[in-house]
Amino acid sequence: MKRTVKDLINLEGKVVLLRVDFNVPLDDGGKILDTTRIKQSLPTIKYLIKQKAKVVLISHLGRPQGFEIRKSLWPIALILINALPTSVHFINKVYGEDVKKRIDEIGNGEVLLLENVRFYKEEVECDMEFAKKIASLGDYFVNDAFGVAHRKHATTYGLARLMPNAIGMLMEKEVQALSEAVENPKHPFVFVIGGAKVEGKINLILKLLDSADSIIIGGAMAYTFLVASGVAVGESKVYDESVAYARDILNIAKERGKKIILPVDHVCIHANAKRKKVVVASEIVDDMVGYDIGPKTIELFKEEIQHAQQILWNGPLGKYEEAKFAKGTIEIAKAIANSNAYSIVGGGDSVSAIKMAKVEKKINLISTGGGATLKFIEQGSLPCIDVIQDRIEI
Secondary structure (H helix, E strand, O other), X not given: OEOEHHHXXXXXXXXXXXXXXXXXXEOOOOOEOOOHHHHHHHHHHHHHHHOOOEEEEEOOOOOOOOOOHHHOOHHHHHHHHHHOOOOEEEEOOOOOHHHHHHHHHOOOOOEEEEOOHHHOOOOOOOOXXXXXXXXXXXXXXXXXXXXXXXXXOHHHHHHHHHOOEEEOHHHHHHHHXXXXXXXXXXXXXEXXXXXXXXXXXXXXXXXXXXXXXXXXXXXXXXXXXXXXXXXXXXXXOOOHHHHHHHHHHHHHHXXXXXXXXXXXXXXXXXXXXXXXXXXXXXXXXXXXXXXXXOHHHHHHHHHHHHOOOEEEEEOOOOOOOOHHHOHHHHHHHHHHHHOOOEEEEEOHHHHHHHHHOOOHHHOOEEEOOOHHHHHHHHHOOOHHHHOOOEOXXX
Protein backbone atom coordinates (compact mmCIF):
# COMPACT_ATOMS: atom_id res chain seq x y z
CA MET A 1 0.00 0.00 0.00
CA LYS A 2 1.39 3.37 -1.01
CA ARG A 3 1.80 6.17 1.51
CA THR A 4 -1.03 8.71 1.30
CA VAL A 5 -1.18 12.39 2.16
CA LYS A 6 -2.86 11.49 5.46
CA ASP A 7 0.24 9.52 6.49
CA LEU A 8 2.27 12.74 6.48
CA ILE A 9 2.38 14.31 9.96
CA ASN A 10 3.26 17.69 11.44
CA LEU A 11 2.62 19.58 8.22
CA GLU A 12 2.09 23.00 9.78
CA GLY A 13 4.43 25.46 8.09
CA LYS A 14 5.83 22.77 5.79
CA VAL A 15 5.92 23.37 2.04
CA VAL A 16 4.03 20.64 0.19
CA LEU A 17 4.53 20.43 -3.57
CA LEU A 18 1.21 19.05 -4.79
CA ARG A 19 1.13 17.78 -8.37
CA VAL A 20 -2.42 18.13 -9.63
CA ASP A 21 -3.99 17.63 -13.05
CA PHE A 22 -5.53 20.92 -14.15
CA ASN A 23 -5.33 19.92 -17.83
CA VAL A 24 -8.85 21.20 -18.46
CA PRO A 25 -10.48 21.48 -21.91
CA LEU A 26 -10.31 24.92 -23.52
CA ASP A 27 -12.09 26.54 -26.45
CA ASP A 28 -10.16 28.30 -29.22
CA GLY A 29 -10.08 31.51 -27.19
CA GLY A 30 -8.61 29.83 -24.11
CA LYS A 31 -11.89 29.75 -22.16
CA ILE A 32 -12.19 26.85 -19.71
CA LEU A 33 -15.02 24.55 -20.85
CA ASP A 34 -15.11 22.11 -17.94
CA THR A 35 -13.79 22.32 -14.37
CA THR A 36 -14.23 18.67 -13.34
CA ARG A 37 -10.52 18.00 -12.87
CA ILE A 38 -10.14 21.12 -10.72
CA LYS A 39 -13.09 20.14 -8.54
CA GLN A 40 -11.78 16.61 -8.07
CA SER A 41 -8.46 17.96 -6.77
CA LEU A 42 -10.11 20.08 -4.08
CA PRO A 43 -10.35 17.45 -1.29
CA THR A 44 -6.56 17.00 -1.13
CA ILE A 45 -5.93 20.75 -1.37
CA LYS A 46 -8.45 21.46 1.40
CA TYR A 47 -6.93 18.75 3.59
CA LEU A 48 -3.48 20.33 3.31
CA ILE A 49 -4.95 23.76 4.00
CA LYS A 50 -6.56 22.38 7.16
CA GLN A 51 -3.18 20.96 8.19
CA LYS A 52 -1.78 24.52 7.81
CA ALA A 53 0.77 23.48 5.20
CA LYS A 54 1.99 25.89 2.55
CA VAL A 55 0.43 24.33 -0.55
CA VAL A 56 2.32 24.79 -3.82
CA LEU A 57 0.29 23.57 -6.79
CA ILE A 58 2.05 22.21 -9.87
CA SER A 59 0.22 21.34 -13.09
CA HIS A 60 0.40 21.31 -16.86
CA LEU A 61 -2.17 22.45 -19.40
CA GLY A 62 -2.15 21.15 -22.95
CA ARG A 63 0.98 20.58 -25.00
CA PRO A 64 2.42 24.08 -25.47
CA GLN A 65 5.52 24.79 -27.48
CA GLY A 66 7.18 27.15 -25.05
CA PHE A 67 5.17 29.98 -23.51
CA GLU A 68 1.59 30.33 -24.83
CA ILE A 69 -0.60 32.90 -23.10
CA ARG A 70 -3.77 30.91 -23.78
CA LYS A 71 -2.32 27.98 -21.85
CA SER A 72 -1.28 29.95 -18.79
CA LEU A 73 -2.70 28.65 -15.52
CA TRP A 74 -3.62 32.09 -14.16
CA PRO A 75 -7.36 31.68 -15.05
CA ILE A 76 -7.38 28.55 -12.89
CA ALA A 77 -6.15 30.64 -9.95
CA LEU A 78 -9.33 32.71 -10.29
CA ILE A 79 -11.42 29.53 -10.03
CA LEU A 80 -9.45 28.38 -6.98
CA ILE A 81 -9.98 31.73 -5.26
CA ASN A 82 -13.72 31.07 -5.30
CA ALA A 83 -13.40 27.37 -4.45
CA LEU A 84 -10.99 27.43 -1.50
CA PRO A 85 -11.38 28.82 2.03
CA THR A 86 -7.99 30.55 1.99
CA SER A 87 -5.82 33.00 0.07
CA VAL A 88 -4.73 31.79 -3.35
CA HIS A 89 -1.66 33.26 -5.08
CA PHE A 90 -0.19 32.81 -8.56
CA ILE A 91 3.29 33.22 -9.97
CA ASN A 92 4.27 32.94 -13.64
CA LYS A 93 7.34 30.79 -12.95
CA VAL A 94 7.98 27.28 -11.61
CA TYR A 95 11.37 27.64 -9.86
CA GLY A 96 13.99 30.17 -8.84
CA GLU A 97 14.51 32.85 -6.22
CA ASP A 98 11.27 34.67 -7.06
CA VAL A 99 9.28 31.51 -6.39
CA LYS A 100 11.14 30.83 -3.13
CA LYS A 101 10.41 34.38 -2.00
CA ARG A 102 6.69 34.01 -2.75
CA ILE A 103 6.55 30.75 -0.81
CA ASP A 104 8.25 32.44 2.16
CA GLU A 105 5.71 35.26 2.00
CA ILE A 106 2.51 33.22 1.94
CA GLY A 107 0.97 32.18 5.22
CA ASN A 108 0.46 28.70 6.61
CA GLY A 109 -2.64 27.17 5.07
CA GLU A 110 -2.40 29.32 1.94
CA VAL A 111 -2.00 28.24 -1.68
CA LEU A 112 0.46 29.21 -4.42
CA LEU A 113 -0.22 28.07 -7.98
CA LEU A 114 2.84 27.86 -10.24
CA GLU A 115 2.77 28.48 -13.99
CA ASN A 116 2.16 25.74 -16.57
CA VAL A 117 5.09 23.39 -16.07
CA ARG A 118 5.01 22.30 -19.71
CA PHE A 119 6.17 25.75 -20.76
CA TYR A 120 9.54 24.14 -19.99
CA LYS A 121 10.67 21.36 -22.33
CA GLU A 122 12.58 19.82 -19.42
CA GLU A 123 9.26 18.67 -17.93
CA VAL A 124 8.39 16.05 -20.55
CA GLU A 125 12.06 15.08 -20.85
CA CYS A 126 12.08 14.26 -17.12
CA ASP A 127 15.23 16.36 -16.79
CA MET A 128 16.44 15.63 -13.26
CA GLU A 129 18.32 18.92 -12.95
CA PHE A 130 15.05 20.70 -13.69
CA ALA A 131 13.30 18.46 -11.14
CA LYS A 132 15.96 19.31 -8.53
CA LYS A 133 15.30 23.03 -8.97
CA ILE A 134 11.61 22.50 -8.24
CA ALA A 135 12.26 20.00 -5.43
CA SER A 136 14.40 22.59 -3.65
CA LEU A 137 11.23 24.62 -3.06
CA GLY A 138 9.50 22.14 -0.76
CA ASP A 139 9.60 19.66 2.09
CA TYR A 140 7.19 17.00 0.72
CA PHE A 141 5.89 15.91 -2.68
CA VAL A 142 2.30 14.68 -3.06
CA ASN A 143 1.10 13.31 -6.40
CA ASP A 144 -2.64 13.65 -6.98
CA ALA A 145 -2.47 13.77 -10.79
CA PHE A 146 -3.80 10.34 -11.75
CA GLY A 147 -4.43 11.48 -15.32
CA VAL A 148 -0.69 11.73 -16.02
CA ALA A 149 0.56 9.00 -13.69
CA HIS A 150 1.54 6.93 -16.73
CA ARG A 151 4.00 9.59 -17.91
CA LYS A 152 7.52 9.77 -16.51
CA HIS A 153 7.80 13.56 -16.43
CA ALA A 154 9.89 15.75 -14.15
CA THR A 155 7.01 16.77 -11.86
CA THR A 156 5.18 13.45 -11.86
CA TYR A 157 8.08 11.01 -11.61
CA GLY A 158 11.25 13.02 -11.05
CA LEU A 159 10.08 14.86 -7.92
CA ALA A 160 9.02 11.58 -6.31
CA ARG A 161 12.57 10.28 -6.73
CA LEU A 162 13.99 13.32 -4.95
CA MET A 163 11.61 14.02 -2.06
CA PRO A 164 9.65 12.36 0.76
CA ASN A 165 6.38 11.60 -0.99
CA ALA A 166 2.82 10.33 -0.92
CA ILE A 167 -0.24 10.06 -3.13
CA GLY A 168 -3.23 12.37 -2.77
CA MET A 169 -6.87 11.53 -2.06
CA LEU A 170 -7.95 11.54 -5.71
CA MET A 171 -5.11 9.24 -6.73
CA GLU A 172 -5.93 6.92 -3.81
CA LYS A 173 -9.63 6.82 -4.73
CA GLU A 174 -8.96 6.04 -8.38
CA VAL A 175 -6.38 3.35 -7.63
CA GLN A 176 -8.63 1.59 -5.12
CA ALA A 177 -11.75 1.72 -7.31
CA LEU A 178 -10.03 0.55 -10.49
CA SER A 179 -8.09 -2.21 -8.69
CA GLU A 180 -11.28 -3.52 -7.10
CA ALA A 181 -13.17 -3.37 -10.38
CA VAL A 182 -10.59 -5.48 -12.22
CA GLU A 183 -9.38 -7.82 -9.48
CA ASN A 184 -12.69 -8.44 -7.72
CA PRO A 185 -15.44 -7.43 -10.14
CA LYS A 186 -19.16 -7.73 -9.57
CA HIS A 187 -20.75 -10.08 -12.08
CA PRO A 188 -22.06 -9.81 -14.71
CA PHE A 189 -19.25 -7.39 -15.58
CA VAL A 190 -19.77 -5.54 -18.87
CA PHE A 191 -16.94 -3.63 -20.55
CA VAL A 192 -18.08 -1.00 -23.06
CA ILE A 193 -15.35 0.27 -25.35
CA GLY A 194 -15.44 2.70 -28.25
CA GLY A 195 -13.34 5.36 -29.88
CA ALA A 196 -11.28 5.02 -33.02
CA LYS A 197 -7.94 3.24 -32.84
CA VAL A 198 -7.80 -0.47 -32.06
CA GLU A 199 -4.06 -0.95 -31.66
CA GLY A 200 -3.70 0.92 -28.35
CA LYS A 201 -6.55 -1.04 -26.78
CA ILE A 202 -5.73 -4.61 -27.82
CA ASN A 203 -3.86 -5.48 -24.62
CA LEU A 204 -6.61 -3.86 -22.56
CA ILE A 205 -9.29 -5.99 -24.22
CA LEU A 206 -7.18 -9.12 -23.76
CA LYS A 207 -6.70 -8.25 -20.09
CA LEU A 208 -10.42 -7.76 -19.53
CA LEU A 209 -11.29 -11.00 -21.28
CA ASP A 210 -10.11 -12.58 -18.03
CA SER A 211 -12.56 -10.71 -15.80
CA ALA A 212 -15.38 -9.28 -17.94
CA ASP A 213 -18.37 -11.42 -18.88
CA SER A 214 -19.11 -9.46 -22.03
CA ILE A 215 -17.44 -6.76 -24.09
CA ILE A 216 -19.48 -4.27 -26.09
CA ILE A 217 -17.52 -2.68 -28.95
CA GLY A 218 -18.73 0.45 -30.72
CA GLY A 219 -17.31 3.58 -32.25
CA ALA A 220 -14.98 3.56 -35.23
CA MET A 221 -13.01 0.64 -33.80
CA ALA A 222 -16.07 -1.60 -34.27
CA TYR A 223 -15.55 -1.55 -38.05
CA THR A 224 -12.16 -3.23 -37.69
CA PHE A 225 -13.80 -5.98 -35.63
CA LEU A 226 -16.65 -6.30 -38.12
CA VAL A 227 -14.16 -6.79 -40.96
CA ALA A 228 -12.43 -9.43 -38.81
CA SER A 229 -15.84 -11.11 -38.52
CA GLY A 230 -16.32 -11.13 -42.28
CA VAL A 231 -18.86 -8.28 -42.35
CA ALA A 232 -18.74 -5.60 -45.05
CA VAL A 233 -18.28 -2.03 -43.76
CA GLY A 234 -18.28 -0.02 -47.00
CA GLU A 235 -15.87 2.88 -46.74
CA SER A 236 -15.98 3.10 -42.94
CA LYS A 237 -12.65 3.63 -41.20
CA VAL A 238 -10.77 0.35 -40.74
CA TYR A 239 -7.29 -0.09 -39.29
CA ASP A 240 -6.00 -2.77 -41.63
CA GLU A 241 -2.95 -3.51 -39.50
CA SER A 242 -5.24 -4.39 -36.57
CA VAL A 243 -7.68 -6.74 -38.34
CA ALA A 244 -5.61 -9.83 -37.50
CA TYR A 245 -5.43 -8.80 -33.83
CA ALA A 246 -9.19 -8.25 -33.79
CA ARG A 247 -9.73 -11.71 -35.28
CA ASP A 248 -7.50 -13.24 -32.59
CA ILE A 249 -9.49 -11.46 -29.87
CA LEU A 250 -12.78 -12.75 -31.29
CA ASN A 251 -11.40 -16.32 -31.37
CA ILE A 252 -10.04 -16.10 -27.82
CA ALA A 253 -13.38 -14.77 -26.55
CA LYS A 254 -15.18 -17.67 -28.21
CA GLU A 255 -12.79 -20.19 -26.67
CA ARG A 256 -13.32 -18.71 -23.21
CA GLY A 257 -17.07 -18.46 -23.53
CA LYS A 258 -17.04 -14.67 -23.32
CA LYS A 259 -19.39 -12.50 -25.37
CA ILE A 260 -18.16 -9.80 -27.70
CA ILE A 261 -21.11 -7.77 -28.93
CA LEU A 262 -20.74 -5.76 -32.13
CA PRO A 263 -23.14 -3.34 -33.86
CA VAL A 264 -25.90 -4.86 -36.00
CA ASP A 265 -27.02 -1.61 -37.67
CA HIS A 266 -25.50 1.77 -38.31
CA VAL A 267 -26.13 5.44 -38.92
CA CYS A 268 -24.32 6.23 -42.16
CA ILE A 269 -23.87 8.65 -45.02
CA HIS A 270 -23.05 8.00 -48.66
CA ALA A 271 -19.58 9.48 -48.99
CA ASN A 272 -19.93 10.24 -52.72
CA ALA A 273 -23.44 11.68 -52.64
CA LYS A 274 -23.87 15.39 -53.37
CA ARG A 275 -26.17 15.74 -50.38
CA LYS A 276 -24.80 14.02 -47.29
CA LYS A 277 -28.11 12.53 -46.19
CA VAL A 278 -28.05 10.43 -43.02
CA VAL A 279 -29.38 6.88 -43.44
CA VAL A 280 -29.85 3.92 -41.11
CA ALA A 281 -28.60 0.67 -42.56
CA SER A 282 -28.40 -2.93 -41.37
CA GLU A 283 -25.60 -3.45 -43.87
CA ILE A 284 -22.91 -0.96 -44.82
CA VAL A 285 -22.31 -1.29 -48.56
CA ASP A 286 -20.66 0.50 -51.45
CA ASP A 287 -19.65 4.04 -50.52
CA MET A 288 -21.41 4.11 -47.14
CA VAL A 289 -19.49 5.34 -44.09
CA GLY A 290 -20.71 4.49 -40.59
CA TYR A 291 -20.64 7.22 -37.95
CA ASP A 292 -22.91 5.92 -35.18
CA ILE A 293 -24.66 2.81 -33.95
CA GLY A 294 -28.22 2.31 -35.17
CA PRO A 295 -31.48 1.82 -33.20
CA LYS A 296 -31.31 -2.00 -33.16
CA THR A 297 -27.76 -1.83 -31.82
CA ILE A 298 -28.77 0.66 -29.15
CA GLU A 299 -31.42 -1.77 -27.91
CA LEU A 300 -28.99 -4.71 -28.13
CA PHE A 301 -26.39 -2.85 -26.07
CA LYS A 302 -29.01 -1.64 -23.56
CA GLU A 303 -30.22 -5.19 -23.02
CA GLU A 304 -26.70 -6.30 -22.05
CA ILE A 305 -26.18 -3.25 -19.82
CA GLN A 306 -29.50 -3.77 -18.07
CA HIS A 307 -28.34 -7.09 -16.56
CA ALA A 308 -24.89 -5.88 -15.51
CA GLN A 309 -23.74 -5.51 -11.91
CA GLN A 310 -20.56 -3.67 -12.95
CA ILE A 311 -19.84 -1.56 -16.03
CA LEU A 312 -16.60 -0.02 -17.24
CA TRP A 313 -16.93 2.39 -20.17
CA ASN A 314 -14.19 3.98 -22.25
CA GLY A 315 -14.66 5.68 -25.61
CA PRO A 316 -17.65 7.10 -27.52
CA LEU A 317 -19.83 4.84 -29.66
CA GLY A 318 -20.02 7.24 -32.59
CA LYS A 319 -18.97 10.66 -33.80
CA TYR A 320 -20.90 12.14 -30.89
CA GLU A 321 -19.47 15.65 -31.27
CA GLU A 322 -21.85 16.06 -34.23
CA ALA A 323 -25.49 16.09 -33.13
CA LYS A 324 -26.69 13.86 -35.98
CA PHE A 325 -24.30 11.12 -34.85
CA ALA A 326 -24.63 11.56 -31.08
CA LYS A 327 -27.72 9.48 -30.31
CA GLY A 328 -25.96 6.15 -29.83
CA THR A 329 -23.40 7.50 -27.37
CA ILE A 330 -25.99 9.54 -25.45
CA GLU A 331 -28.46 6.65 -25.20
CA ILE A 332 -25.79 4.26 -23.92
CA ALA A 333 -24.59 6.89 -21.43
CA LYS A 334 -28.14 7.13 -20.06
CA ALA A 335 -28.49 3.34 -19.97
CA ILE A 336 -25.29 2.97 -17.96
CA ALA A 337 -26.29 5.75 -15.56
CA ASN A 338 -29.77 4.32 -15.01
CA SER A 339 -28.63 0.73 -14.55
CA ASN A 340 -28.22 -0.95 -11.18
CA ALA A 341 -24.55 -1.60 -11.91
CA TYR A 342 -21.52 -0.07 -10.25
CA SER A 343 -20.36 2.20 -13.07
CA ILE A 344 -16.90 3.52 -13.94
CA VAL A 345 -16.41 5.94 -16.82
CA GLY A 346 -12.92 6.92 -18.01
CA GLY A 347 -11.53 8.90 -20.89
CA GLY A 348 -12.19 12.49 -21.90
CA ASP A 349 -14.73 11.75 -24.63
CA SER A 350 -16.71 9.35 -22.44
CA VAL A 351 -16.81 11.88 -19.61
CA SER A 352 -17.95 14.57 -22.05
CA ALA A 353 -20.72 12.26 -23.25
CA ILE A 354 -21.84 11.62 -19.68
CA LYS A 355 -22.14 15.37 -19.15
CA MET A 356 -23.84 15.87 -22.49
CA ALA A 357 -26.44 13.32 -21.36
CA LYS A 358 -26.68 15.14 -18.00
CA VAL A 359 -26.22 11.93 -16.00
CA GLU A 360 -22.81 12.49 -14.39
CA LYS A 361 -24.30 12.43 -10.89
CA LYS A 362 -25.49 8.87 -11.46
CA ILE A 363 -22.03 7.49 -12.30
CA ASN A 364 -20.18 5.88 -9.40
CA LEU A 365 -16.68 6.84 -10.53
CA ILE A 366 -15.72 9.30 -13.24
CA SER A 367 -12.02 8.63 -13.73
CA THR A 368 -9.82 11.66 -14.41
CA GLY A 369 -7.51 9.52 -16.51
CA GLY A 370 -7.82 8.71 -20.17
CA GLY A 371 -4.70 6.84 -21.20
CA ALA A 372 -3.74 6.52 -17.53
CA THR A 373 -6.97 4.69 -16.70
CA LEU A 374 -6.50 2.24 -19.55
CA LYS A 375 -2.84 1.65 -18.71
CA PHE A 376 -3.65 1.09 -15.03
CA ILE A 377 -6.32 -1.48 -15.85
CA GLU A 378 -3.99 -3.19 -18.30
CA GLN A 379 -0.86 -3.21 -16.10
CA GLY A 380 -2.20 -3.02 -12.53
CA SER A 381 -0.08 0.02 -11.70
CA LEU A 382 1.65 3.03 -13.26
CA PRO A 383 5.24 4.36 -13.12
CA CYS A 384 4.35 7.44 -11.08
CA ILE A 385 2.55 5.28 -8.53
CA ASP A 386 5.32 2.68 -8.34
CA VAL A 387 7.87 5.38 -7.44
CA ILE A 388 5.86 6.52 -4.38
CA GLN A 389 7.08 5.23 -1.02
CA ASP A 390 5.19 2.36 0.58
CA ARG A 391 3.25 2.93 3.76
CA ILE A 392 5.05 1.65 6.85
CA GLU A 393 2.64 -0.61 8.70
CA ILE A 394 3.04 -0.54 12.49
